[in-house]
Amino acid sequence: MGPKLTRPVPAEVMEALLSAQITVTAGERSGFQMAFDLSKRGLIQRNLLPEGFFDPKTRVIVSVSVRGTPQVLFDGVIVRQEVGASNQPGQTTLTVTGEDLTLLMDLEERTDRYPNLAPSRRVHAILGRYRDYGIRPDVKDEQILQPPHEQLRVHYQSSTDLQYVNELAQANGYAFYLDPGPTPGQSSAYWGPEVRLGTRQHALNVNMGPNSTVDQLTFAYDGTAREEPQARWQDPANRQVTLLGQPSISPLRPPLGRRPTPALKRRTLTGTAKQQIQQAQAELLARAATSADVITGSGSLDVTRHGYLLHPRSLVGVRGSGAMYDGDYYVKSVTHTLRPGSFTQNFTLSREGLVARGDTVRP
Numbered sequence: 575m576g577p578k579l580t581r582p583v584p585a586e587v588m589e590a591l592l593s594a595q596i597t598v599t600a601g602e603r604s605g606f607q608m609a610f611d612l613s614k615r616g617l618i619q620r621n622l623l624p625e626g627f628f629d630p631k632t633r634v635i636v637s638v639s640v641r642g643t644p645q646v647l648f649d650g651v652i653v654r655q656e657v658g659a660s661n662q663p664g665q666t667t668l669t670v671t672g673e674d675l676t677l678l679m680d681l682e683e684r685t686d687r688y689p690n691l692a693p694s695r696r697v698h699a700i701l702g703r704y705r706d707y708g709i710r711p712d713v714k715d716e717q718i719l720q721p722p723h724e725q726l727r728v729h730y731q732s733s734t735d736l737q738y739v740n741e742l743a744q745a746n747g748y749a750f751y752l753d754p755g756p757t758p759g760q761s762s763a764y765w766g767p768e769v770r771l772g773t774r775q776h777a778l779n780v781n782m783g784p785n786s787t788v789d790q791l792t793f794a795y796d797g798t799a800r801e802e803p804q805a806r807w808q809d810p811a812n813r814q815v816t817l818l819g820q821p822s823i824s825p826l827r828p829p830l831g832r833r834p835t836p837a838l839k840r841r842t843l844t845g846t847a848k849q850q851i852q853q854a855q856a857e858l859l860a861r862a863a864t865s866a867d868v869i870t871g872s873g874s875l876d877v878t879r880h881g882y883l884l885h886p887r888s889l890v891g892v893r894g895s896g897a898m899y900d901g902d903y904y905v906k907s908v909t910h911t912l913r914p915g916s917f918t919q920n921f922t923l924s925r926e927g928l929v930a931r932g933d934t935v936r937p
Contacts, residue, residue, distance in 0.1 A: 575627070578707065580635050580759065586617040592667065592913070596636060596648045598886045599907035600768060601749040604674040606636065606648050612657060612668040628655050628670050633707075635758045638917070640883050646755035647910055649708075650674040674752050675707055675761060679736035686731045690722045693742045697750075697765045700735045708759045709752065714766030716746050717825045718856040726850075739765065745853070747826045747860030751887065767826045769888055770904055774936045776882045777891040778875065787880040791873040791892065793899045795928070799868040802837035803861040805846040807854045815847060818858055826863040830889075830902045831927025835868045871903060871923035876916075884908055884919050891935035892923070901930025 575583055592609040612619050622628065629652065636648040654671040679700075688696045694713050701711040722729070731738045743750040743765060753762040780788045805818045843861060846854035871892065877883060884890065886908040892900055903923035911918050 575632055575634050577631075578633060580633050584617060584622075587622070590616060590618055594636065594910075594912045596910045597907065598648075598909075599751075600887045600904075601743070601751060602907075603676050604648065604650065604752070605672065606634070606650060607669060607671045608634075610668045610670075611664065612666045613664065614666075618668060623668065628652060628668065630654065634670075634672055635754070637755075637758055638883070638912070640877065641881065645883055646758055646760075648674065649752070649754035649759070649761050651677055653677065674754075675704070675709060676736050676752055678704060678707065679739070680734045683734050684731060684738075688729045688731070690724045691729070692716065692720055692722055693746060694765070696729065696731075697739050697742055700739055701763045701765075703735070704763070707761070709761045709763050712753075712762045712764045712766070714748070716856060717767070718746075718852050718859060720850060720852040720856060723850070744864075745860060746856050747863040749887075753887070764887075768904060770828045770830065772889065774902060775885060775888060775890040775905075776880070777893050777935050777937055778873070778880075778884075779893050780873070781894040786894065788873050788875045791871055791895055793869060793871045793895065796868050796870075797835065798838055799865060800835050800837040800926075801839045801841050801861065801865040803841050803843055803858055803865075805843045805854050805858040807849070807851050808847040818846075818851075818855060821855065821859040821862060823859065823863040823866055826859065827866050827926055829927060830904065830925040830931065831869070832901075832929040832931045834927045835866075837865075866926040867904075867924040869899070869925050869928065870906075871899070872921065874918055874920045876918055878917060884921055886921075890923070893935050893937075897930075898928045900935060901925075901932070902935070 590611040592611055594608045596606040598604045610618055632652045634650055637644055637646045650672045652670050652672040656669045658667045660666050694715050698711050698713045739750050748766050749768050750765045753764055778788045779786050780791045806815050807818055808815045843857055846857060886905045888905055889902050890905050891902050903925050906922040906924045909920040
């Protein structure tokens, strides 16, 4: 912990830790809550709390070691503290709540202009302001390139950095989040499509006897979730309005299920007629992709029994849930809960169709 640069906390602080809960979600700000024993004669009550050790904006980095490998779970700042006093000995507690470093991007509204900068270049320029916190930009180009035309339009920001970056991500069907690590004090600021390609994590096994790593998995299939958006665009040269064609969402959502889910809803996007055609096409693609995930799964696992840490915002296989729901999923969110002698994870999975695409799932 520390004001900007951190250092390991005293051993008494670790001994006073009662529990820690960290929630990490794709496309949203991550948060944590930690509870400490606040005994009268303890170091926290006696020195650290009066000295501002747990004051808001104090930086907190949480790392764990699984199978001897250290991993950074969280990098953020405290935003709130609560003291629960009790007449019962040992029941007085200090609870601190915090959010990840994107909070720093959401503290000040800014007015700025970005002439001749495509969306990804604007995001890159904004993230450069936070290098002092060890944040490295990891910005992908847009799926549909939108070359800027300063003579036609200059793009303005009139909101916080975080709001503007999220607005640009939403308009392109992208996600924006901070990924802490690989070493304490470093974070990767990712702006791009959800990572649905690459190596799968160790599979989640359910209903497989002694090989089960998950006690229960619940799946839900919402047939009305997927939309077929419609967008119209007006050619400024002749004022003719055309209905843009339906895009393939595969560049943003590589299929994970073999049986695609049809879209039952049609929605018309507003404001696309007077945009550049590339911008209108990008919004059409973004809307079609973000509504595609109709299947969600939720469950919990014991990290000690599973043997591995389940990472959010990447792929994992599921085995033992039947032919319809086995296969690969995108890990949408993970909540880590740590207590002395216990480490569990609650998770949410998602994908766009039923039935695994492959015949096998990585163990």
